[in-house]
Structure formats: C-alpha cells, structure tokens
Amino acid sequence: MSSSVSLVQIVLVVLLGNLFSLGGGNGPIAIVQSQWVGGGQLAPSQFAWILALSYISPGPKAGFLSGVGYTLQGLPGAAAAILATVIPTCVAAAGVTHLFSRLRPVITRISLPGGFVIAGMIAAAAWGTAEPMNLHGTELLAVAAVAVLVGWRNVDSLWIVLGAAVVGLLGWFR
Amino acid sequence: VPPRSTRPDSESEPGSAESAPGSRGQAERPVSLLALAASFARLGSTTFGGMWAATQALEAELVQRTRWLTRDDLHLLLLAANLIPAPRFIGFGGLVGYRLRGWQGSITAVLALIAPCALLVLAAVALVPSALLAGPLAPLQRAEGIAVVGLLFGNAYQQLRAPKLGGRTRLIGICLALFVALATIAGMPLLLAAVIGFAAGAVLIKAPVPTVRAGKADLEGPAS
Numbered sequence: 001m002s003s004s005v006s007l008v009q010i011v012l013v014v015l016l017g018n019l020f021s022l023g024g025g026n027g028p029i030a031i032v033q034s035q036w037v038g039g040g041q042l043a044p045s046q047f048a049w050i051l052a053l054s055y056i057s058p059g060p061k062a063g064f065l066s067g068v069g070y071t072l073q074g075l076p077g078a079a080a081a082i083l084a085t086v087i088p089t090c091v092a093a094a095g096v097t098h099l100f101s102r103l104r105p106v107i108t109r110i111s112l113p114g115g116f117v118i119a120g121m122i123a124a125a126a127w128g129t130a131e132p133m134n135l136h137g138t139e140l141l142a143v144a145a146v147a148v149l150v151g152w153r154n155v156d157s158l159w160i161v162l163g164a165a166v167v168g169l170l171g172w173f174r
Numbered sequence: 175v176p177p178r179s180t181r182p183d184s185e186s187e188p189g190s191a192e193s194a195p196g197s198r199g200q201a202e203r204p205v206s207l208l209a210l211a212a213s214f215a216r217l218g219s220t221t222f223g224g225m226w227a228a229t230q231a232l233e234a235e236l237v238q239r240t241r242w243l244t245r246d247d248l249h250l251l252l253l254a255a256n257l258i259p260a261p262r263f264i265g266f267g268g269l270v271g272y273r274l275r276g277w278q279g280s281i282t283a284v285l286a287l288i289a290p291c292a293l294l295v296l297a298a299v300a301l302v303p304s305a306l307l308a309g310p311l312a313p314l315q316r317a318e319g320i321a322v323v324g325l326l327f328g329n330a331y332q333q334l335r336a337p338k339l340g341g342r343t344r345l346i347g348i349c350l351a352l353f354v355a356l357a358t359i360a361g362m363p364l365l366l367a368a369v370i371g372f373a374a375g376a377v378l379i380k381a382p383v384p385t386v387r388a389g390k391a392d393l394e395g396p397a398s
Contacts, residue, residue: 018260020368028261029326034364048319049307053295055325059218060263063291067299078296082288089260090280093268096257103257113375116347117368119333120354124367126326127359129319139320146324151331158222160321168317 005041005072007080014065014084020118028085030121032068033128044132046071055161205242205274207282213240214267214286225255225263232266242274264288330355346378 013035020027029051036042050071054064062085069081096103135143149155213235221228229252236243243251251269258265264284271283307315334351350371357367 016365021259021261030364034358038364045307045315045319046304048322049315050295050299051322051325052318053298054291055322057291057294058220058222059291060261060288061224061291062261062264063288063293063295066292067295070296070299078292082285082292085260085264085288086281086284089258089264089268089284090272090277092258092260093265093272093280093284094277096254096265097269097272100254100257113347113350113372113379115333116351116379117354117371117375119330120351120371121358121364121368122326122333123330123351123355124358124364126323126330127355129326130323133316133319133323135320135323142320143324143327146321147327147331150325150328152328154332156222157325160325161318164317164321165314168311168314171313171317 005036005077007073007076010069010072010077010080011084014069014081015088018085018088020114020121027118027121028062028065030118030125032065033125036068036072038128042068042071044129048129048133052161052164055157056165205240205279207275207278209240210271210275210279211282211286213242214271214283215289217267218287219290225252225266228263236270243270247273343379347375350375350378 013031014028017028017031020031032042033047037044037047047068050064050067053067054061057063065081065085066078069077069079071077073080130143133139146160150157150160217228217231217235221231225232229248232252233245233248237245237248251266251273254269255262255266258268260268264287267283267287268280271279271281273279275282302311330351334348353374354367354371357370358364
C-alpha cells in the first residue's frame with residue numbers, strides 16, 4: 001500500500017492541502033481524503049484512526065499529517081509531510097509580514113467564499129470516509145448525534161474522541 | 175533578515191514593516207531560538223481546540239510571561255494568521271517567529287508548535303500495529319471512525335456558519351458549499367470542484383474591503 005506513493009507526491013499533496021486552509025479550515029483533511037483514501041493508498045479506517053489521534057493530541061491538528069506520511073512512506077514520509085507544512089508556512093509568514101497592507105484586502109476577498117468552499121470540501125471528505133465503512137442504523141444515528149454536538153453545540157472534539165474510545169473499549173471487553 | 179525584535183520602532187518606514195502585523199512594541203534584546211522553541215513547544219503541548227481557543231494561553235505566554243509582544247501585537251498577528259495558506263495556529267507561529275527572529279525564528283516556532291501533536295500521532299501510529307487495529311482493537315477503531323465522520327460533518331457546519339454574512343450572500347455561500355460537496359460525491363475531482371467554487375464565490379460573494387491601518391481598526395475582529 002505504502003510503496004505506491006512517493007515522497008514527492010506526499011510533499012505536493014500536503015502543499016496543496018495547506019493552500020486550501022486559507023482563512024482557516026481543514027483543507028489538508030479534505031485533500032488527503034480525496035487523494036489517498038479515495039485513491040486507495042490509505043484505508044478509510046486508518047485515516048479515521050489517525051485523525052482521531054490528532055483530535056486527542058494537544059496543539060495544531062495538522063500534526064495528523066505525520067501519521068499519514070508515516071503510514072504511506074515510513075519516517076521519511078512523516079518528515080516530508082511535516083516539512084511540506086512548515087516550510088511554505090514560514091515563506092507565507094514572511095510574505096504576509098512584509099505585504100500585510102496589500103495582501104489583506106485581496107485575501108479577505110478570496111477567503112470569504114473560501115469558508116463555504118472548504119465547508120463543502122470537508123463535508124465531501126466526511127462522506128468519502130463514511131461510505132466505505134458501511135454504517136448501519138445505530139451508527140448513522142451516532143454520526144448525526146456527533147455532528148449536532150460539534151456543529152450546533154460546540155462540544156470540544158477532544159471529548160467526542162475520548163467518548164468514542166470508551167464506547168469502543170466497552171465493545172472490545174464484551 | 176535582521177531580527178525584528180532588535181529593530182527600533184523609529185526605523186519603521188511607511189508602507190513596509192510599519193504596517194506589518196505586530197510591528198509595534200517589542201523586546202529590546204534578540205530572542206534566543208531556544209527560548210522561542212521552548213515557548214512554542216509549551217503552547218503546542220498544552221493547548222486544545224485551535225488558535226482561537228488558545229488565545230488566553232497565547233496572551234499568558236507571549237505577552238505576560240515572555241513580554242515578546244504587546245497585546246495589540248498579539249491581536250494583529252492573530253488576525254494576520256488568517257491570511258496565510260496554512261492551518262491558522264501554525265501560520266500564527268510562523269508570523270510570531272518571523273517577527274522575533276526572522277527565518278530561523280519562523281521555522282523554529284512552527285516546528286516547536288507542531289511537534290507535540292505530530293510526535294504523539296507518529297508514536298501511536300508506529301507503536302500500534304495495523305493488525306492489532308484490524309483485530310482485537312477493531313471495535314475501538316470503528317467507534318473512533320464513526321466519531322471522526324461526525325466530527326467532520328460538524329466541522330463542515332461550523333465552517334459554513336462562521337462567516338458573518340446575511341441573507342442572499344449567505345444563501346449563495348451555502349449553495350457553493352452544497353455544490354462542492356455534491357459534485358465531489360458524484361465523482362467530480364475535489365480540486366476541480368473547489369476551484370470552480372472559489373471562482374464562483376469570488377464573483378458572486380462581495381464583501382466590503384476593509385481599510386487597512388496598523389492600528390486599532392485592524393484588531394476589531396478576525397477576517398473570516
């Protein structure tokens with residue numbers, strides 16, 4: 001599974017994913033799901049597991065890219081994914097620092113519709129992750145309940161993932 | 175690039191660093207890379223919920239404890255992080271690091287910020303074999319999978335309601351989001367759907383362009 005993705009591809013896909021984070025959002029999640037889960041290089045359950053790990057870890061959730069890179073190409077893959085996040089971010093930070101006045105109106109103009117587009121991308125990623133899981137009635141209800149808790153009630157994702165771990169471990173012990 | 179923290183305010187020129195985020199109020203001495211790494215590693219290992227949820231911790235660390243930034247600097251940099259094509263919290267780290275120590279500071283801050291989550295995920299993925307996940311731990315993995323799908327749908331809704339827009343503009347935005355989601359589910363490549371969505375949004379969704387000054391007006395709220 002891992003040999004079909006090269007380090008260059010990892011760098012390019014992560015770079016692309018970060019571009020779709022403009023104005024805030026989980027662009028890398030949608031792009032990784034589309035490119036590698038949709039492409040069959042990363043199992044949906046493995047992808048969901050890596051995301052869950054990032055939700056219970058502190059700091060920026062983009063750390064999930066290290067798990068994705070590792071799964072695809074071992075430690076070099078993890079390093080490539082992280083560097084593909086760090087280096088462009090630093091270049092952009094320098095650019096924004098020097099061109100703040102000029103960039104802000106332009107990027108505000110782009111990032112306003114961007115929020116809606118990214119919402120669509122994340123919804124598509126959710127669908128793409130759920131589809132191969134063949135969820136049944138109760139599980140679909142659980143998905144809806146989590147979406148309501150997170151989307152409407154702003155429940156912290158940390159509690160959702162920890163709650164799911166408890167439910168999963170109960171299933172394991174039964 | 176000389177460390178910004180060593181540059182006196184009086185050297186700022188109009189149209190350059192003067193209007194850059196966080197260009198006012200800084201320490202007199204250069205910040206050491208070690209101290210920068212320690213501060214951002216602390217932030218990366220103790221904060222949950224993203225940049226906006228961490229604002230109190232950021233203020234406590236960068237304004238009150240280290241005094242590297244003023245409160246106004248912090249607010250302006252939080253705002254400017256929205257302009258960087260990267261996850262916001264990481265973009266913020268890059269901006270602060272660049273502000274304090276140029277390129278080296280930027281790389282140091284971003285790496286230190288992302289390291290705790292990246293290393294924890296890496297360790298868990300490396301130590302828990304996929305055979306275990308597919309076997310005895312399958313119920314756990316499935317429960318987490320269901321939670322993540324729900325989280326993603328919830329995040330999509332949060333993203334949808336975030337821009338402070340009303341009436342017709344919001345309706346257009348929701349239609350754009352639906353188009354991108356449904357087109358992708360129907361088989362259109364995600365990138366193509368996203369590019370079409372961005373292009374249509376740039377034409378259809380108009381917002382008043384804010385006046386930019388390096389002052390209080392910039393700090394009134396985040397650019398959505």
